[in-house]
Amino acid sequence: MSGRLQDRVVLLTGATGGLGQAVARAVSAEGAEVVLLGRKVPKLNRLNDALAAADGRPAIYPLDLEGATPEDYDALAVRIEEVFGRLDGIVHAAADMPGLTPLEHTRPLDFARAIHVNLTAPALLTRACLPLLKRAPDAAVVFIGEDPTRVGRAHWGGYAVAKHGLAGLVAVWGDELLNTPVRVCGLQPGPMRTPLRGRACFGENPAHWPEPAAYAPAVVELLSADGAPWRGRMRELHIDGVQ
Numbered sequence: 001m002s003g004r005l006q007d008r009v010v011l012l013t014g015a016t017g018g019l020g021q022a023v024a025r026a027v028s029a030e031g032a033e034v035v036l037l038g039r040k041v042p043k044l045n046r047l048n049d050a051l052a053a054a055d056g057r058p059a060i061y062p063l064d065l066e067g068a069t070p071e072d073y074d075a076l077a078v079r080i081e082e083v084f085g086r087l088d089g090i091v092h093a094a095a096d097m098p099g100l101t102p103l104e105h106t107r108p109l110d111f112a113r114a115i116h117v118n119l120t121a122p123a124l125l126t127r128a129c130l131p132l133l134k135r136a137p138d139a140a141v142v143f144i145g146e147d148p149t150r151v152g153r154a155h156w157g158g159y160a161v162a163k164h165g166l167a168g169l170v171a172v173w174g175d176e177l178l179n180t181p182v183r184v185c186g187l188q189p190g191p192m193r194t195p196l197r198g199r200a201c202f203g204e205n206p207a208h209w210p211e212p213a214a215y216a217p218a219v220v221e222l223l224s225a226d227g228a229p230w231r232g233r234m235r236e237l238h239i240d241g242v243q
Contacts, residue, residue: 003030003031004030004031004220004221004223004224004225004226005027005030005031005032005088005089005220005223005224006030006031006032007031007032007033008031008032008033008088008089008136008223009032009033009035009080009084009086009087009088009089010027010032010033010034010035010088010089010090010091010223011035011037011061011076011080011087011089011090011091011129012024012027012034012035012036012037012090012091012093013037013038013065013090013091013092013093013094013122013125014037014038014092014093014094014095015034015036015037015038015044015047015093016036016038016040016043016044016047017038017093017094017095018212019093019144019189019212019215019216020038020093020094021047021212022211022212022213022215022216023091023093023212023216023219023220024036024047024051024058025050025051025054025213025216026213026216026217026219026220027091027216027219027220027223028051028054028056028057028058029054029056030220030224032057032088032089032223033057033058033059033084034051034056034057034058034059035058035059035060035061035080035084036048036058036059036060036061037060037061037062037063037076037094038060038062038063038094039062039063039064039065039066041060041062044060044062045060048060059083061076061079063076065094065116065117065121065122065125066096066113066116066117066121068121068125070124070128073124073125073127073128073129074128076125076128076129077128077129077131077132080129080132081132086132086135086136087129087132087133087136087139088133088136088138088139088140088223089133089139089140089141089142089223090125090126090129090133090140090141090142091142091144091219091223092122092125092126092141092142092143092144093144094117094118094121094122095117095118095144095159096113096114096117096118096159097114097118097159098110098114100155100156100157101155101157102154102155102157103157106157106158110157110158111157111158112158113158114157114158114159114161114162115158115161115162115165117162118158118159118162118163118166119162119163119165119166119169122143122166123169126141126173126184130182133181133182134180134181134182136181136182137181138181138183138225139181139182139183140182140183140184140185140222140223140224140227141173141182141183141184141185142185142186142187142219142222142223142227143166143169143170143184143185143186143187144186144187144189145163145166145167145170145186145187145188145234146159146160146163146188147188147190147236148163148164148167151163151164152164166186167186167234169184170184170185170186170232170233170234171232171233173232174231174232174233175232178231178232183227183228183230183231184231184232185222185227185230185231185232185233185234185235186230186233186234186235187215187218187219187222187234187235187237188234188235188236188237189215189218189237189238189239190210190237190238190239191210191238210239210240214239215237215239218235218237222235
């Protein structure tokens with residue numbers, strides 16, 4: 001590892017998911033202190049122990065994005081400042097996608113939850129952390145997106161709507177924060193072997209998809225100073241799977 005994130009503090013949402021765990025390991029290996037945010041405490045503890053055993057410096061912050069309020073995000077930012085004194089990056093890897101359902105038959109609460117967890121919650125969390133991020137010499141917020149041509153089709157529901165909105169959020173914030181130390185960008189990965197992909201694409205052979213770890217180095221790059229060219233943009237990355 002190159003140590004590109006040495007001594008940085010990175011907040012990671014969805015830390016116990018497939019991509020989240022891969023990113024946590026990669027970011028920790030590059031020297032960052034990782035704040036693992038998720039709603040399943042036993043999984044957070046296991047990941048925390050694994051990173052610590054590999055000489056990482058993790059911390060856990062249990063929080064359910066579905067029920068969190070703006071005050072909860074403000075409290076999170078305050079706690080990070082109290083414990084670490086700084087924040088250099090956020091990776092939004094949390095996602096909610098229960099399965100494919102026509103919009104006509106989607107329960108209103110399920111639609112609202114998909115919009116909230118995949119779009120509103122990361123936006124509000126980022127907003128709460130912006131004052132802390134602006135104090136860093138070089139900070140980055142990385143949103144995990146989706147290929148709009150793939151999810152912008154029948155049955156992808158609120159998840160698709162939220163991911164389309166996320167691309168707009170990256171563009172708007174990238175422009176608004178142009179003259180600050182904070183870069184807002186996104187990663188649009190190809191297929192990967194995760195439970196979410198399995199629920200949505202159950203007719204495909206998962207052996208053809210790469211492991212999430214294949215995309216983690218791209219997240220590290222976007223968090224580092226090397227990610228500067230992607231300010232306000234979604235980086236598309238497709239990695240071939242295995243047979």
